[in-house]
Amino acid sequence: MLMPITPTVPRRSTFAKGVISAAALLIALVAAACGASQPASRGTIGALRGKSAAQALKLSLAAARGAGSVKLVEAESDSGKITTVTGVAGAAAGTERFTIAGSQPIVFSLSLIGSTVYMQANKAALGYALGASAAKAHAYAGRWISVTSADSGYHRAEANLKISFQLSTMSLSGPIGLGVPTVIRGQSVVGVTGTVNSRQSNVGKLSATLYVSTTAPFLPVELLMRNQSSSIKVEISYSSWGKSFKLSAPRNAVPISSVQPSAAKK
Secondary structure, eight states: OOOOOTTTSOOOSSTTTTHHHHHHHHHHOOOOOOGGGSOSOBOOOGGGTTOOHHHHHHHHHHHHHHHOEEEEEEEEEETTEEEEEEEEEESSOEEEEEEEOSSSOEEEEEEEETTEEEEEEOHHHHHHHSOOOHHHHHHHTTSEEEEOTTBTTHHHHHHHTSHHHHHHHHOOEEEEEEOOOEEETTEEEEEEEEEEEOSSTTTOEEEEEEEEESSTTOOEEEEEEEOTTSSEEEEEEEEOTTOOOOOOOOTTOEEHHHHOGGGBOO
16 A cells, blocks of 8 residues: 555654555455445355355465565555555566645555665655655755665565565455445456455454455455444545566665665664
């Protein structure tokens, strides 16, 4: 995610507690039924007729796991602050671009390529997420920054950029229910309702609806989540399941320690 504005992106000065926490949170803390994305058209239950909610969820997750890759678009509203995320995720690689709206927008990208996580950010993101000085934020804005397993926070970021993280987000817990078929982006879908655990201790469980295609192989189409007060609302749309993508490591990336020495492991 998503890849720090409380509660979505914590205002902290270390890489592990800043950008990486933001990535985990924005990708996984998704929350919210954005009604505008749900057309009034009625869908059909199709090949899921006779299936229980648990069976529909199991079939959809199995199909997603088998696809191996996915394109995602996320929109989050957290107490009025808007964050958008776009990216692709695969079994061992992934990339996501984050934009946090404001008078000085925070924009940054995280990519897992090989065994390295690369970050590219504007000045606002470097200062806000990494706590970089004004001079360093100016010097490194727009440049690629590398994060390796020797750096604090690497393993969390690496895991969050893979499709396995997306699958864990879709894994709703009970009680599981099945909604009425509808149509999203021209696809007949049915919503599987349940809850997901927030990565944030002060948020608790989130209500969630995973819309899955009613046509085999029943791939996920959209995930909506929200907290109890609806102050956090997020919608994730999925597409291009199983399509291959290729990421190339950027040249002349500078180590994260050059921007934020505290990010290096002691």
